[in-house]
Structures are given as C-alpha cells and as structure tokens.
Amino acid sequence: MAHIDYFFATVSPYTYLAGTRLEEIAAKHGATITYKPLDIIALFGRTGGTPPKDRHDSRKAYRLQELSRASKKTGLPLNLQPAHWPTNPAPSSYAIIAAQEAGGGDLGKLVHSICGACWAQERDIAQDDVVKGCLEEAGFSPALADSGLLSGAETYAANLEEAVSRGAFGAPFYITNDDQRFWGQDRLDDLDASLAGKL
Numbered sequence: 001m002a003h004i005d006y007f008f009a010t011v012s013p014y015t016y017l018a019g020t021r022l023e024e025i026a027a028k029h030g031a032t033i034t035y036k037p038l039d040i041i042a043l044f045g046r047t048g049g050t051p052p053k054d055r056h057d058s059r060k061a062y063r064l065q066e067l068s069r070a071s072k073k074t075g076l077p078l079n080l081q082p083a084h085w086p087t088n089p090a091p092s093s094y095a096i097i098a099a100q101e102a103g104g105g106d107l108g109k110l111v112h113s114i115c116g117a118c119w120a121q122e123r124d125i126a127q128d129d130v131v132k133g134c135l136e137e138a139g140f141s142p143a144l145a146d147s148g149l150l151s152g153a154e155t156y157a158a159n160l161e162e163a164v165s166r167g168a169f170g171a172p173f174y175i176t177n178d179d180q181r182f183w184g185q186d187r188l189d190d191l192d193a194s195l196a197g198k199l
Helices: 013-017 021-029 040-047 057-074 090-102 107-119 128-137 142-146 149-165 185-195
Strands: 003-008 032-037 173-176 181-183
Touching: 003 021, 003 149, 013 057, 013 107, 013 185, 021 032, 021 185, 032 090, 032 107, 032 149, 040 149, 057 185, 090 107, 090 128, 090 142, 090 149, 107 128, 128 142, 173 185, 181 185
Parallel strands: 003 032
Antiparallel strands: 003 173, 173 181
C-alpha cells in the first residue's frame, strides 16, 4: 500500500493553499498519510532556506504575487498579510499530533481548519480557544489541546530531525514510501501521477 509522509507547517500559506487535495489524492490511490507538523523556520535554518522576513525585497514581492495567484487558482480566500502572522505554531502542531494519536476525526480537515484560521479568518492559531474550535470542527475532542503536550513537543522536534534527514526543506513537503519527494502544493498533480505509476 502506498504511504505519504506529510511534512508541513501550520503557519505556512502554502500548506493552507494545498486545501484537502492531498487527502483526495490519497483516497484515490488507497494511500495512507502520516501528518508531521514541524517548525518551518528551524527547517529553513537547517537546510539553507531564508525566513520570509529576511528575504530580499524582490523575493518578498514575488512571494505575494505567487500567493495571490495561487489563491485565485485554488478558489481559497487568502489574506496576504494576516493579523496574527507570524505566530507560535507549536500549540496547533501539538494538537494535530495529539489528534493523530487519538484518532476518530478528520486530520485533513483539522490541518486545513487551523491553516484557514490564520490565513483566511484573522484568528491567532497560538490561542487555546482557536485550536480547540478547530479540533471540534474536525470531529476531535477539544480536550486534546490540553493533553500530551510533552509527547507533542517531542514528536514536533523529531519531525524536524526526520525532515532534515530525509531531504525535506520547505512546506508542504510530501515523501512517498518509495522516497519520491514533492515540494509545494503546486506539485500535488505530480504526486498524483507518481502514485498512479505515470511519473
């Protein structure tokens, strides 16, 4: 059975713009997904990337144009300069880790709900009430936001180490069980084709 390790950041606009297409592709091919939220700024630092705030002005301007175009192409509303960004991604990431361990809800919907709270709804995903609301909306117990913080922190750190060791350097980043790597929501069609044996 095909499997996808999904490395992502809850503060990444590109993770948000992926929508739930990964889940649709996985369902189409009978593939499973392991969700691996990580610290994207730390990943940049470990793999030669530059945080958005430190990029050259031309790169910053191009990023905003690309995000605007991607929003139009996907039909997902996007605030290019959200009120609560950057923010601490750890609480939302720990909640996703706890939800994955607990089971019973829709993880794809949870990730998209958290990202959408930041990028489309002007909500601070570092706040407890926002995270709990997203958990509930995706069919999980809101109490997961308060449980497993230590194991969540350990897994969050381990996800970063795994990403670095396996060649991931941005978010979203998809790695199949035959080590095919795809960076960015704009490579989901390639992931789809790869799982179909066409790439």
